[in-house]
Amino acid sequence: MASTPAPPQPRHATHDVTNQPPPLAPYDAAEDPALLEGLRREDAGWAEEEVRRLGRRAGGAEAQEWGELANRHEPELRTHDRYGNRIDEVEFHPAWHHLMRVAVGAGLAGAPWADARPGAHVARTAGGLVWGHTDAGHGCPTSMTYAAVPALRAQPDLAEIYEPLLTGREYDPVLRVPTEKPALLAGMGMTEKQGGSDVRTNTTAATPTAEPGVYTLRGHKWFTSAPMCDLFLVLAQAAGGLSCFLVPRVLPDGSRNTFRIQRLKDKLGNRSNASSEPEFEETVAWLVGPEGRGVKTIIEMVNCTRLDCVMSSATLMRKTLVEAGHHVRHRSAFGARLLDQPLMRNVLADLALESEAATALTLRLAGAADRAVRGDAGERAFRRIATAVGKYWVTKRGPAFTAEALECLGGNGYVEESGMPRHYREAPLLSIWEGSGNVNALDVLRALGREPGAADALFAELAVARGADARLDAAVARLGDRWAGTGQVGARRLVEAMALALQASLLVRYAPAAVADAFCASRLGGDWGHAFGTLPAGSGLDAILERALPGGA
Structure with missing residues (x-):
């Protein structure tokens, strides 16, 4: 009986792929004894199940792909709409929004400030240690939102309005009146081109209006990340010295505050995250804390x-x-x-x-x-x-x-x-x-x-x-x-x-x-x-x- 001949090999097949590792994903980003032991040690053992769940999701093929796509398809600046109206918006790939939605929902933004349990801030940090396996860039707006809450408490009337929104767990990327949203993201604008970390050289000027606590700003910032956040804490020079101000992107009447994005930074890394140079002119701002105590x-x-x-x-x-x-x-x-x-x-x-x-x-x-x-x-x-x-x-x-x-x-x-x-x-x-x-x-x-x-x-x-x-x-x-x-x-x-x-x-x-x-x-x-x-x-x-x-x- 004649043997069956071997099928012909494609002419382009010159080798077999061997000695290469398989894909890492899916894996468990929370499979780390040092992390889990520290979580329990620092009063947050109650969060272990959620951290483990987030770690498995972070190491999954879908979330890993989100991180890759968000960095490959970088954010794009849209200064004007098709009709010529100034809009100063930044468009992100859908993968960015997927990452943000999970991060905010997992409490990695301002949520710990609304959680009375001991270890709430530790649980957030542990969550960041595992969800950060996907992408580092989207950690910027969640970090700034987390950090804005204690600063805003220097002005109790503003904290009363905005803190419940900054501690929310629902991601809403659309710019609209902050108090009409289920939750908010916050950024900060401190440095200017002439001074960098030496913020006392800032030249952005704050002028009081007839309304108590309300000012207008004129000037610029050199490195303001995540410009699509809803609110920003900004340093500017008032009569009493360098002061801190709250600047919303959208004003209470629904109009856009002046927040002109001149360009996005072309950075070495962190490319999924937009970092911008905004310019202020008659930009409405609310004083946070006393004048002269901005730092x-x-x-x-x-x-x-x-x-x-x-x-x-x-x-x-x-x-x-x-x-x-x-x-x-x-x-x-x-x-x-x-x-x-x-x-x-x-x-x-x-x-x-x-x-x-x-x-x-x-x-x-x-x-x-x-x-x-x-x-x-x-x-x-x-x-x-x-x-x-x-x-x-x-x-x-x-x-x-x-x-x-x-x-x-x-x-x-x-x-x-x-x-x-x-x-x-x-x-x-x-x-x-x-x-x-x-x-x-x-x-x-x-x-x-x-x-x-x-x-x-x-x-x-x-x-x-x-x-x-x-x-x-x-x-x-x-x-x-x-x-x-x-x-x-x-x-x-x-x-x-x-x-x-x-x-x-x-x-x-x-x-x-x-x-x-x-x-x-x-x-x-x-x-x-x-x-x-x-x-x-x-x-x-x-x-x-x-x-x-x-x-x-």
């Missing part, structure tokens, strides 16, 4: 958004670690899986330590914020200094971390389709937004010099772990000797030492022994190189990776 009023907003910078950096670390771990688990070279190669295991374990330290610090800061809101003076003092320390250090570590994680994929990681270039471009933003490294280092010095309780709170936190690790004890002792005489030149070294001691104290208290020991040996004990993947021998790589990588090592 003090809006600093409440900055404290919240700085926490979100730490959160977003920790999210990028975790996301890129998961991507790298998935790749090396399924990719082989020189006769063995990459995951089984000793040097690759060292790199991944080192990244895992950095990621866990960032996550633990993020949730500790969120816990401090939550307890400060509820009247804990000690936690308020700790939050004041530790948030600036965390903002400086964790966001500084982000770019190096994402670069190393990208390199784990080799050439595949350098290709846009892998998603890693998008994460790499995103990482530097978190160090720049809400004050560059220098601004935050100087803010730590300011807290030490003007608020003695801040230093006491930091050292009280470190003292909880006293005696648990000799390397940590030595680092805290050095820190105590150093801080009193530090000037600007040594500010970065001081803040780095604070951050490492704080992270180490959290890991020593709460993480498995292998994680805490390797972190202290490398970051505090001096047994570490200048790049990731230089952990000392005997660092317990297997235990570290088993804990860190979804599905184990």
Whole structure:
């Protein structure tokens, strides 16, 4: 009996695709022991089921595609409608609106301020740590909305009107009278081209009208993100000095407030999110807080958004670690899986330590914020200094971390389709937004010099772990000797030492022994190189990776 001949091969088939990893999605973005343990530790264990549900959705193929599409199809500015009317609107891809709808609905905007349960702010932060696996850009308007509430409370009559709307969970992207919407988003406009972080050089002028508390603004802002928000907190110069104002896009009578968007920024990353240069002329604004107290009023907003910078950096670390771990688990070279190669295991374990330290610090800061809101003076003092320390250090570590994680994929990681270039471009933003490294280092010095309780709170936190690790004890002792005489030149070294001691104290208290020991040996004990993947021998790589990588090592 004649055998059946093999079917002819297509002439273009030159090879079979082998030794390539399958798609990561679907995966569970909440499958992270450091995150879940921190959630429970910081009084928000009641939110675990919802965080897990959000994590599964974040890692799903649909949500991952939303993130990719929102960045590929960037927002577009429409200054005029087809008839020539000035509209100053920004159009987004539908994927952006899908991401926003889930984020707002999950309480990642202003919702915690309306939640009386202890840990509400921690639950929001944990939600951000998992939903941020989709896209970083849409975290900007949710972060600013969250942060606007405590600033707006400086003007109780305005807070009474707008706070219930800013804490809502319904996403409505259409510009209309704010009080006619089910919920609102808020932005902020602080910096101007001539001063940047030096907001006291602002030239935007505020002129009072005949109506008490109502002004008109004339001037510009240099970097105002999410211009389609409903309300903005804006700094401008009034007769009494730099002041904070509430600027709605649509006025109570339904007319458009003057908010001329000159252009959208062409940014390195964060491209799903529109960042704009608005111009004000006879723009109606309501005073928030007393004249001349604008910085003090809006600093409440900055404290919240700085926490979100730490959160977003920790999210990028975790996301890129998961991507790298998935790749090396399924990719082989020189006769063995990459995951089984000793040097690759060292790199991944080192990244895992950095990621866990960032996550633990993020949730500790969120816990401090939550307890400060509820009247804990000690936690308020700790939050004041530790948030600036965390903002400086964790966001500084982000770019190096994402670069190393990208390199784990080799050439595949350098290709846009892998998603890693998008994460790499995103990482530097978190160090720049809400004050560059220098601004935050100087803010730590300011807290030490003007608020003695801040230093006491930091050292009280470190003292909880006293005696648990000799390397940590030595680092805290050095820190105590150093801080009193530090000037600007040594500010970065001081803040780095604070951050490492704080992270180490959290890991020593709460993480498995292998994680805490390797972190202290490398970051505090001096047994570490200048790049990731230089952990000392005997660092317990297997235990570290088993804990860190979804599905184990």
